[in-house]
Amino acid sequence: MRNSSWLAGCNLALILSCYPNIVKAQTAPESNEVNVAAQSSISTQDAKESYTPQYFETFAPATAYDMVIRIPGFTLAGANFGRGLGQGGANVLINGERLTGKTDVGEQLSRIAAKNVVEIDIVDGASLNIPGLSGQVANITTKSTGISGTFEWTPEFRPRLEPNYLRGNVSLSGETGNLTYTLGLRNNAFRQGNYGLETLVDSNGTLFETRDEIGRDYGENPGATVDLTWKPQANHIANLNFEINQFTYDGRESSRRDAITPRGRDLVTYFKNSEDEWNMSIGGDYEFPLSIGSMDGKLKTIGYYRFESSPTVSQFEAFENDMRVFGDRFERQADEAETILRSEYSWSPKTGRDWQIGLEGAFNYLDIEAALSELEDGVYVARNLTGASDRVEEKRAEATLTHSRKLSDTLDVQASLGAEYSEISQSGNDGVVRNFIRPKGFISASYKAGANKLWRAKIERQVGQLNFFDFIASTDLNNKETRDSNSALKPSQTWRAEIAYERSFGTGNQWNTTLDGTIISDLVDRIPIGDSGNAIGNIDSPAYTYSLHSDITLKGENWDMKGVELNAGFGLHFSHVDDPVEGFDRRLSGDSLWHWNANIRHDIPKTDWAYGVNVSQERNARQYRVSTTQKYTFKGPFVSTFIEHKDVFGMRLNLQLSNLLKSSDDFEREIYTDRRDIGVLNFTESRKREFGMLLRANLSGTF
Template sequence: MAAAPALAQQESGDAPPPVASAPATTQGARSYTPQDFARFSPRTALDMLRQVPGFTIQAQDQERRGLGQATGNVLINGQRFSGKSNDVVTELGRISAANVTRIDIVDGATLSVPGLSGQVANIITASTGVSGSFAWRPQIRARRTEARLTNGEFSVSGKAGGWDYTASFANDSFRNGNAGPEIVFTPDRTIIDRRDEVLYAYGEQPRISGSLKRETDGGSILNLNAAAGLFYQDIDEKSLRSGLGQPDRDRRLHEQEREWNYELGGDYEFDLGDGRLKLIGLRRFEHSPFEQELLIDFADGRPRQGDRFEQIADEAETIGRGEYRWNAGGADWQVSGEGALNILDIENRLFALNPAGDWVAVAFPNSVATVKEKRAEAALSYGRPLSPNLTLQTSVGAEYSILSQSGEAGLTRKFVRPKGFVSLAWKASPLLDVSAKLEREVGQLNFFDFVASANVSGGTTNAGNVNLVPQQSWTVELEATRNLAAWGTATARLYGSRITDIVDIVPIGETGQAPGNLDSATRYGVQWTSTFNFDPIGWKGAKIDLDLQFEKTRLEDPLTGLFRQINENAYRQIAINFRHDVPQTDWAYGWGIDHFAQTPGFRLDQKFQFSNTPGNVGVFVENKDVMGLTVRGSVDNILGTNEAFDRSFYDGRRTNGLLFTESRDRFYGPVFTVAISGNI
């Protein structure tokens, strides 16, 4: 298929500098060159990919079991990125736009990378020497919250001594806050408590990361990548309370986390016999001290009350994987094997404040443990064209795991789970791509659910459950992408899943509750992703991007036996973004709407729901040449969306009578951001 029409209005002198020869365009690909993105003045490969018409980036699944077969929808030079928290999106942010030769959009089932389906972006890069970029994004909210001044990053990439390299430093800092009333009322709407509340949240996430790549004359390829970072967060909430028959109260909550983490990964690919062998390794570690402290002072002089929860958690993951692929009989074959060790070493402690003002430990069974999973998997994959316009890819495999927990509730269990998929890619016409996929998946358990935990802010505890098993599902997807030529691109995706052993909150004993497995659930939905250009009607440089997703879920409530939706599941997500790059100028402007809605959450004694109606609406103005820099000013939440939360409490269980309801409505006002980016 011919390349899509250029997106930009080019002038003489706009062409990028020449680069080394790039791989041939994949047959059937929709291709974009640097000229197609010139009007956006991109600084990195990530900036370019975000402007590909009708394409939404899906990062690799960081919560999946091990590495497994490829996930997400982005490749770099035809290869998956061997990382998890240090993922392909991070790598794209380190690659200068000057080093991007081309972006191909192709159906994943046509590639020799098992696991991919639907529209996949292959970023073709070639080093043109040392280059880099930086960005700084100061932000301030109209009410209360201090300015965010430390959010930004810089990166550099290049070639030295036969090695391609990238390196970056980034800090994804945040300063959030809100304030407003919370009302507590009985079923007959009698108000029993009034609360004036203010919340502040501060966070710093500095992170360094980098990668090295070397390709020998014989075609062997070595990739190395590493990342290390901190996550420091502080949350303070103040609540002044008064109610019927109660003294006035001053409630203070402080929450903090002081995490450090690292990830090391790499792969080496080389010829072996009639095929290619790729060896992959990865090591991740995270140390996360966390605490919550709640204090309540009373106006009538009674002793202060308080609760405190402390957690120290060490998470580690070590993975070794091998993939051997070859071509025989007109088909691509791959056999893969993987071994992984996942460990959570955790200690949770709970304290209460006595009348003398001392913290006293509270009995907290099953709160100290080491959870460990040893896992191995093997798979055989096969792919071939069935006709000039139809391609088949399939994989069959299984995993074996030993799951153990030490401590008071020590237990060891073994599992064997089949997995695999079959997918088809059909080139229905030069402008229409259709793909279908049926997959058997095995989910990843949250090891924190195995041990008892508490939330002193919400007043809840989970007993912990050592009998959890991974959920499994059958998933089917159907995706169609229509190239609208000069008008843009549109993709529609239908999907559905039949899930077994889904994790939800279940009864433990007569009064306890904890995450546990339910027999089954269903999930189905539709997603629409598109870009419509207004150039054909004479509005040069204007476009609108739509990303809409609607989802329905169903499971049987473990307490009532009635059918409801999955806890806190996003059932509606709407993102509409308009942008106009004014021809023959460096100016652009636009607006965006971002809205989501989620289902209620259920505990055995509570029902709760967050809402953000009507959602975020923002506008921006951008100049792409302010002394060589791109400067963008934006205002978000101009409609004044509040953060609302409602929670209903029942008499022991939700099957009993309703006691009272908390209703919160917190205002945070407009958010002002300046983004300054440039090349190094």
């Protein structure tokens, strides 16, 4: 009860201040448009580029998602992992309105039939009166066509794995009176695995053991969604979203180990890791016009709740001469929840000037009960793992003031100033309670240098999102690593600057380049604790990152190659931080080094056939822990090809064959005798695992 009262208090001040003026709320005449927002956030002249359904006809899209991913130079950005609901959110609007809560933007667009899309406008976020949105934003205007639905089935086949027949989704949309609804069912099932040889060499480079290993990961993720939109009168809109999911996971790895020297050992080991999770979320908002004194604005209240229950079991056992010689089991029950209330009041004193006040309160918790046991005389006996059972809570409140202004026909500016208060408590560490006050905000601008040229810039102060699991002790049975608890963990803080250039060369031809840099305080990483412990904590010295990204889309019509489209892009990343164990300057742990991709698609004119090829490659930096370092390498490049027919009994069929070059998952781990600063290299594990080619079929359509 006290937690819900605390949350409500963060929003009560704003709502009560509006109460005496609610009777002054103005209503406009009913719109004749069906299922289109009466007051859109975007006007036609603001749109950088507009795409009608005719543009997408050659791709035969079934859903709005199929259309959005074909827009040149545009990349979907979701809001699932942000800190609270915050500002902005996903870079997609539906009829000028933001998506509710922490909705998966891709899945929501997949539930909108392509025939219901009227137009998609790509605009710059700084030109909108929506705080926090920057960069390219897609506003999708929809209409109602009665009851409609979409479906998709994606079976997959890989060597040494069971076929995946159960991946797919179906949705049904319609309206009755002022209520619009969408119902969805899905299963994001997956089948993954690899196999290969691992070698162990000592610090002198002498091979002492080989391991023939097979790993596989199976998962089922069925779920159901309900999305409701209610428009009781003009300029009043309410949304309600409900989602429930089940996630079952079964991961297994077998290893046949052969000793090469006396240091090695002849063993057969089995590692199992399973989870039987269920989760649900419900989110809603209500927006209506409201006058406060001379300000004619609108008030939006938003609520969100999510709960997840995740029982997991991991077990490692070793056999020698068919006799079980040792084993470990780690069981954990994790319950976590997030509750958020937010209120936003927006008004525009004159054309081209918009203001918004935002208040948000949140209460999050993670409650874990864990048990470690060890095989002894054929029976698992409980062992102590200090700090593995615990509860972490966070109460958080923030307030922001945002102003957007059109300085000229070519220059838009948006600025926000705010602060966040956070109280973090951990019950298992003598009731430790800590409080933080963090400033946050941004200033962004966009400049239209010409009809087809746009410059964007943004400077932002961010507060990082903590993973509550990082506070609590845990163990990795497969790699024999234990992590201590750390009640001193705190959110990172980041200064981020970005400048971007966008150039359009006629419809369908686009070039985007972005340069950004960050300064991170209290970077979250693996750090030493005490004389011999290790945990996830904060690095005292600042960290720096820089990156350059560029992508281009070209249409073949300019070179007499009708139906051909080329997409290509690359990214370069640089970073450095002082290693918390040895003190040397290094990359951020696991940071991206570089990546590139290129794909070409040919829709054969006057036919329903299309084909294409995609090539991509990436490299990541080494990951550093207190007593180990490791590096994952996917050598690549990863090559896939597809063939597509757009009218198989009214459906679209896409057949894709991936990993044509038979690339492998490579991994190297260095294990030290103690912490890296006081120990020496003990041995190195190196493995190369193949996973074969993947055949995926995708059958989609509407009804």
